[in-house]
Amino acid sequence: MSFTASLRDVTLKYKDTDALADVNLELEAGKIYGLLGRNGAGKTSLLSLLAAFRKPTSGEILIGGEPVWENAAVVSRVALIREGGDFDDADTVKAAIDTGQIRPGFDTEYALKLAERFELPLKKKVRELSRGKRSALAAVCGLAARAELTMFDEVHLGMDAPTRDAFYKELLAEYMDRPHTVILSTHLIDEVANYLEEVIIVDRGRILRHEELEVFQGMGATLTGPAAAVDAVAAGLEVLAEQQLGGTKAATVAALDPGARERAAASGLEIGPVGLQDLFIHLTEPTRKGA
Amino acid sequence: MPALQHLTLPNRRFALGAGFAVEAVKYFKYWILAAVAIAFLGPLALSQYRDIDLSTWYYTANIAKWFTSFVAGGFLFTLVPNMIAAGMTRRELSVAMGVFGLLWSAALGALVFAGILAERAYYGAMGWSQGIDAQGTISAIGTWGETAAFAAVYPLMYLAYFAAGAVIGAAAYRWENSGWLLLVPILPVVFSLDNAVYDTEPFGPAWAGVLGRFMEDWGRGVVLTGVVIVAAGLAVATRQILLDIPLRSKKA
Amino acid sequence: MFDDGTPIYRQIADQIKAEIMNGSLEPGGKVMSTNQYAAFYKINPATAQKAFRELVDEGVLYKQRGVGMFVADDARERLAADFRERFFERVLAPLVQEARQAGIAITDIIDYLEAQEGARK
Numbered sequence: 001m002s003f004t005a006s007l008r009d010v011t012l013k014y015k016d017t018d019a020l021a022d023v024n025l026e027l028e029a030g031k032i033y034g035l036l037g038r039n040g041a042g043k044t045s046l047l048s049l050l051a052a053f054r055k056p057t058s059g060e061i062l063i064g065g066e067p068v069w070e071n072a073a074v075v076s077r078v079a080l081i082r083e084g085g086d087f088d089d090a091d092t093v094k095a096a097i098d099t100g101q102i103r104p105g106f107d108t109e110y111a112l113k114l115a116e117r118f119e120l121p122l123k124k125k126v127r128e129l130s131r132g133k134r135s136a137l138a139a140v141c142g143l144a145a146r147a148e149l150t151m152f153d154e155v156h157l158g159m160d161a162p163t164r165d166a167f168y169k170e171l172l173a174e175y176m177d178r179p180h181t182v183i184l185s186t187h188l189i190d191e192v193a194n195y196l197e198e199v200i201i202v203d204r205g206r207i208l209r210h211e212e213l214e215v216f217q218g219m220g221a222t223l224t225g226p227a228a229a230v231d232a233v234a235a236g237l238e239v240l241a242e243q244q245l246g247g248t249k250a251a252t253v254a255a256l257d258p259g260a261r262e263r264a265a266a267s268g269l270e271i272g273p274v275g276l277q278d279l280f281i282h283l284t285e286p287t288r289k290g291a
Numbered sequence: 292m293p294a295l296q297h298l299t300l301p302n303r304r305f306a307l308g309a310g311f312a313v314e315a316v317k318y319f320k321y322w323i324l325a326a327v328a329i330a331f332l333g334p335l336a337l338s339q340y341r342d343i344d345l346s347t348w349y350y351t352a353n354i355a356k357w358f359t360s361f362v363a364g365g366f367l368f369t370l371v372p373n374m375i376a377a378g379m380t381r382r383e384l385s386v387a388m389g390v391f392g393l394l395w396s397a398a399l400g401a402l403v404f405a406g407i408l409a410e411r412a413y414y415g416a417m418g419w420s421q422g423i424d425a426q427g428t429i430s431a432i433g434t435w436g437e438t439a440a441f442a443a444v445y446p447l448m449y450l451a452y453f454a455a456g457a458v459i460g461a462a463a464y465r466w467e468n469s470g471w472l473l474l475v476p477i478l479p480v481v482f483s484l485d486n487a488v489y490d491t492e493p494f495g496p497a498w499a500g501v502l503g504r505f506m507e508d509w510g511r512g513v514v515l516t517g518v519v520i521v522a523a524g525l526a527v528a529t530r531q532i533l534l535d536i537p538l539r540s541k542k543a
Numbered sequence: 544m545f546d547d548g549t550p551i552y553r554q555i556a557d558q559i560k561a562e563i564m565n566g567s568l569e570p571g572g573k574v575m576s577t578n579q580y581a582a583f584y585k586i587n588p589a590t591a592q593k594a595f596r597e598l599v600d601e602g603v604l605y606k607q608r609g610v611g612m613f614v615a616d617d618a619r620e621r622l623a624a625d626f627r628e629r630f631f632e633r634v635l636a637p638l639v640q641e642a643r644q645a646g647i648a649i650t651d652i653i654d655y656l657e658a659q660e661g662a663r664k
Contacts, residue, residue, distance in 0.1 A: 032587055044540065053375060053538040070534075072300055076378040082541050086376035088369050102307065102377040104300055145378070168585065176578045176588055194551060194586045213587070214550050268644075 002029040002180040003064040003078065003149040005050055010059030012045050019045040021205045023059070027183075029148075032175060032195055034213070035185040037202035038284050043185045044082075046202060047151050050183075051080035063149060076103050079147035083154040085138030089127035093120050093137060100141050111144030114170060118163065131158030139167050143174050151183040164188070168195060189277040193217075199276065203284050213276070220274030220282070221256040224248065229267040233260060240282035252282060304383040308390025311370070315362055315395060323402075326351055330406060334419065343419035344429055348410045352403040352445055356485070359399065359449045360456030363392065367460035367529075372538050385530040392453040392526070400446025407442040411435065423489070444488055444515070451518050454525035455481045461532040467539065480521055487514045551586055555594035560603065563618050564626060570619060574604060574612040 005027040012020040020042045027033060037043045048054045049061050052068045052075050061067065063074050087096045097115065100106040115122060118136040120129075129137065135158045142150055152171075156164050172195060175182060186192055199216050201208040209216075220240065223230050227249035238254035252274055256264070264271055274282075298306045316323070330351040334343045367388060374384050411432070414421040421438070422431045432438050455477050462470035487509060509517070549557075562568040577595055581588040595612055598604040603618045615621070642652060 031589070048538065048540075051376075052380075055535050055537065070380045070382055072380045072383055075380055076300060079378065080376065082376070084541065086372050086538075088373055099373065099377055101298070102303060102374065102379055104298060104303070147378075169582070172582060172585070172588075176581065194584075194590070197587045197589045213590075214552075217550060 001064070001148060003074075004029045004062075005149060005181065006062045007046070007049065008060040008062070010049060010056045010061060012042075012049060012054065013057045018205050020049070020056075023205075023207055025200065025207055025210065027181065027198075029064075029181050030179045031197040032182040032184065034189070034192060034196040034199045035183050035202065036189060036199060036280050037185075037208075041202045041284070042205045043202050044153055045205075047080050047153050047183065047185060050149070051075070051078055051151060053080060077105060077148045078151075079103075079142050079145040079149070080151045080153065081138050081142035081155050083138075083157050084131070084134055085141060087126045087134075087137070089125070091126050092122065093124055093126060093129070094122040096126050096137060097122075097141060097144070100144060103145055103147070105146045107144050107146050110146070111140055114140040114143060117166065117170070132160060132163060135159050136163055136167070139170075143170055146174075146178065147180065149181045149183070151185070153185045154187070156186060156188060164191065168192065171195070189280055190275060193276045201280060201283060208283060216276050216279055217273070219255055220252060220279045221261075222250055222252045222272040222274055223256075223264055223269045224250040224272065225267065225269035229269055233264045233267060233269060240279075240285075252278070254282075304379075304386040305390055307374075307379075307383075308387035309394060311366060311387060311391040312394040312398070315366065315391070316398070319358075319362070326354070327402075327406065330410070331413065334414075334417075338417070338419070343414070343417070344422050346407070346410060346414075346421045346423055346432065348403065348406045349423050351406065352442075355399055355403060355445075356448060356452040359395065359452045360459075362395065363388075363453040363456030364460030364463070365456075366391070367457050368464050371461065371464045371533070371536060375536075375538055381533045381536060385533045388457055388529065388533075389526065392450060392457065396446050396449035396453055399449050403445045404439075404442040407432075408435075408438060411438050425489075441489075447515065447518055447522070448485060448488070451481055451484070451522040451525070454522045454529065458525045458529040458532065461529050461536070464539070465532055465536050477525070481525075484514060484518050484521060488518065551584075552590050552593040552597065555580065555584065555586075555591060556597050559594070559598060560622055560625075563603065563614055564622055568614050570614050570616045572614050573610075574614060576611060 005025075007023050007025045010020055010023045011018060023042075023046070025046075035043050035046065045054070049056050050063065050068065052061075052070070055069060061069070063071075063078055066074055068074050068078065085096075088099075091099070093115070097108065097111045100111060101108060112122075115137075118133075118140060120133060120137055120140065126134065126137070135155055139152070139155050139159075142152055142155065156167065159167065168191075171182070171184075184192055184196070193213065196213045198210065198212050200210045211219075223233055225248065227244060227247055230249040230251050234251045234253060237256070237260060239251050240254050241252040243250045253260075256271070261271065330347045333347050337343060370384065370388075374387075375381065379387075411421050420431050422429045432441050459471060459473050459477065462473045464470065488511070559568065559574065563570075568574065574595075575583070577588050577591040580586075580591040580594075584591070595604060599606055599612075602615055602621055604612050605615050606612055638652075639649070642649070
């Protein structure tokens with residue numbers, strides 16, 4: 001049974017700054033979500049609330065339809081893996097893994113199998129691990145928690161490319177083996193994009209967009225060609241970015257409707273896709289007003 | 292923690308509390324063994340040079356109080372983020388901590404109780420006097436019955452020191468820069484009560500025993516009741532601090 | 544592996560169609576599961592599922608409950624017409640446009656193609 005997650009009118013203040021302001025978000029059960037946002041946008045705050053690491057200043061957080069705060073039946077099946085993990089540094093790797101057994105659903109055998117896959121030295125102390133190995137340990141504990149809502153917050157930090165690849169593969173395998181809700185918060189957008197079903201963009205404490213991945217992928221377009229022709233087609237469209245090289249201009253638009261696409265094609269413009277990462281960069285541009 | 296295998300949700304807080312106690316003993320086993328060894332062998336070495344008229348176990352038992360506070364505070368400080376991140380509620384953690392405190396105090400209290408009685412037999416056999424330094428004059432603890440009564444208070448004292456350590460550990464996690472300052476009001480209260488129980492010179496910084504002069508005339512029963520009330524109050528305070536404690540954010 | 548322009552599910556659907564056309568998937572043959580596709584291409588299983596759904600809707604694949612997905616007996620015939628249409632639209636049309644931009648006459652292209660065919664015979 002995987003968990004739904006909802007935030008209703010949630011505000012989180014740290015002293016007088018709003019980390020999250022009046023956030024409403026509904027996540028269906030059993031999907032892999034990508035949570036994107038610039039540093040300080042509120043990603044970690046959002047995840048901390050979902051995992052009951054913090055209490056919201058106001059509003060309601062429901063996981064699997066129940067309030068998450070101080071709800072043992074729920075939090076024991078929710079896992080938030082923060083960057084570097086939450087371990088007792090004096091513990092050995094093995095002991096750190098065993099601590100996971102606090103969750104009745106924890107799969108120790110699977111954890112040890114994963115530890116071998118990620119070449120974790122079981123007898124070493126957690127504090128002696130490199131940053132990458134520490135992240136791998138955190139990832140292992142997150143996967144083996146076999147939670148109904150599993151969240152990874154920048155868990156890839158310090159992992160090298162092959163380790164990240166192995167992690168994504170294991171995550172996908174675990175997900176297919178046992179459908180549950182997953183939220184991945186990361187800056188390596190292009191690396192994870194294809195694993196996602198829906199994407200949530202957080203910006204300045206608010207949910208900027210929440211759409212299916214495909215919506216984002218079909219959203220933007222880059223028009224390249226003679227400056228005058230580009231300007232003519234782009235007029236009236238939401239232009240996210242412009243670049244000019246001599247007489248050639250490239251304009252990135254937020255959305256290209258079929259009519260505009262036809263006009264662009266007719267004027268011989270080159271129409272290119274905008275990757276999720278570029279779209280994200282444009283959408284969260286600090287100079288942009290709203291979206 | 293081997294105690295965690297096959298646990299169920301409703302009982303995990305108890306299993307975990309027991310697990311903490313086992314872990315703590317395992318972690319400090321050599322320290323504890325060394326302390327016991329010194330308590331028995333120290334006077335033997337010292338007897339080469341002077342007459343033995345002070346109980347070494349009395350000192351060991353007192354150091355164990357500070358040690359208990361340190362264990363409670365240190366454990367809780369690390370446990371808060373680790374246990375909550377591992378999917379526990381704050382209520383469960385506070386119950387587990389209570390179980391830990393009871394088991395720890397009982398076990399350590401039993402060890403000290405046995406130690407002091409064994410010491411009485413040992414001193415008797417060696418022809419030494421098992422005494423304590425009560426306000427400048429050294430007086431013998433007394434008969435077997437008096438010795439047992441003297442030693443029987445330790446489990447309760449450890450519980451009070453455990454609760455004091457726990458509340459400071461929880462506060463230090465919660466209020467990053469100022470939480471530890473809770474020491475300032477707590478230390479004199481616990482410490483003065485402690486001194487009042489034995490009617491001795493403060494075992495530790497003298498200023499901390501300042502409240503003791505208000506308690507000098509209290510009877511032993513009243514003082515012990517005071518210890519129970521303070522221990523309970525500190526336990527409740529720990530729980531209150533834990534109940535809506537937020538996990539600190541990770542340093543970027 | 545995927546080009547950014549077309550949605551991934553469509554690229555997967557196209558890939559399966561191509562496999563049917565070139566014979567690596569036989570009519571009546573079983574297709575790998577969505578999970579196997581997802582693991583192979585490192586994509587979300589929902590994306591693979593979407594590709595399969597589209598192929599089922601087009602009558603290229605059919606589903607047998609509890610067993611899996613199979614290639615329709617007439618899949619090749621269905622696809623052949625499709626491919627023909629798409630060949631002109633997606634391959635020839637841009638080619639003609641590019642040739643125009645480069646100032647290549649259509650007749651030159653025809654001559655070239657005929658020469659190629661001649662060489663093959």
